[in-house]
Amino acid sequence: EAGVAQSPRYKIIEKRQSVAFWCNPISGHATLYWYQQILGQGPKLLIQFQNNGVVDDSQLPKDRFSAERLKGVDSTLKIQPAKLEDSAVYLCASSPLGQGRTNEKLFFGSGTQLSVL
Amino acid sequence: QKEVEQNSGPLSVPEGAIASLNCTYSDRGSQSFFWYRQYSGKSPELIMSIYSNGDKEDGRFTAQLNKASQYVSLLIRDSQPSDSATYLCAVNMDLSGGGNKLTFGTGTQLKVEL
Numbered sequence: 001e002a003g004v005a006q007s008p009r010y011k012i013i014e015k016r017q018s019v020a021f022w023c024n025p026i027s028g029h030a031t032l033y034w035y036q037q038i039l040g041q042g043p044k045l046l047i048q049f050q051n052n053g054v055v056d057d058s059q060l061p062k063d064r065f066s067a068e069r070l071k072g073v074d075s076t077l078k079i080q081p082a083k084l085e086d087s088a089v090y091l092c093a094s095s096p097l098g099q100g101r102t103n104e105k106l107f108f109g110s111g112t113q114l115s116v117l
Numbered sequence: 118q119k120e121v122e123q124n125s126g127p128l129s130v131p132e133g134a135i136a137s138l139n140c141t142y143s144d145r146g147s148q149s150f151f152w153y154r155q156y157s158g159k160s161p162e163l164i165m166s167i168y169s170n171g172d173k174e175d176g177r178f179t180a181q182l183n184k185a186s187q188y189v190s191l192l193i194r195d196s197q198p199s200d201s202a203t204y205l206c207a208v209n210m211d212l213s214g215g216g217n218k219l220t221f222g223t224g225t226q227l228k229v230e231l
Contacts, residue, residue: 034220040125042205042221043161055216093158105151106219108160 002026004109006092011116018080021112025073025094031055033106034071034077035091043091049075082116089113119143121208121222136193138225140206143187149209149217150182150189155224165191180183194230202219203227 013019015104025032030049035043047057051072060067063114064083069075079086093106122141126149128135138152149168153161166179167173167189179192189208191201203224 035221042121042123042223045218045220048216050216055214056212056218090202105163105166106161109161110166111160 004092004094004107006109006112008112009110010113010115012117013082014015015084016081016115018078019082019114021078021090021092021114022080023075023092023109025075025092026096026107029096029107030072031095031097032075033091033093033095033112034067034075035093036065036088037091037111040087046077082105082114084116087114087116119222120210120220121206123206123222123224123225126226127227127228129230131198131230132196132198134196136196136200136229137228138191138193138206138227139202139207140189140191140222142189142206142208144208144210145184145187147208147210150180151207151209151219152178152180152191153205153207153221154202155205161205161221180185193227196227198229198231201227201229 033048035047036046042071046060047067048055049069054071067077068085089111091111092109095106152165153163156163162202165180168180173180177194181190203226205224206222207219211217
């Protein structure tokens, strides 16, 4: 079974530039998550999709971050413009269960390490 | 108060000893609890889940849950150097609009020394 695919693996940009990350979840997984993990901290949920609808985006800085999940499969996360404090690993994860049920297990991708200079 | 709290460590234990990792959570209605292991530079991977009060054992790992105290722990018996990693406590919390989300603690770094 193929895992969660993410690209790029690394990205270095200057502040005020824009950047986009891509995620392809495990086939058939209904729920997709984007987490931000700053060095030394636990993953922080940015946005959670159920199929192509947003379940939770309460911690997404909407003035600069945006995300979409077209057709309920692939997803992209964009930052525009980037700030120094956005330097982190951006993890995409997927789960097979639907909304309202316990998230039994999240399958994580390798992550994208973003450095903002 | 943070939603999920852990001591950041590092927690150092000698090889063969028992490592005890602790976590407290704020949402009294939470029903599902997980321990993820994260090696340096890698993504988190699930090692244990627990839903009922008491103990759950899986090999060298035992998860313990006390909902009244809002406390969950992970015991690692016969610790090995390969267990050296950051252990993330994760709690499933209900969303006000329906559904649930997984909230992680900051993680405890475990070092198993030879």
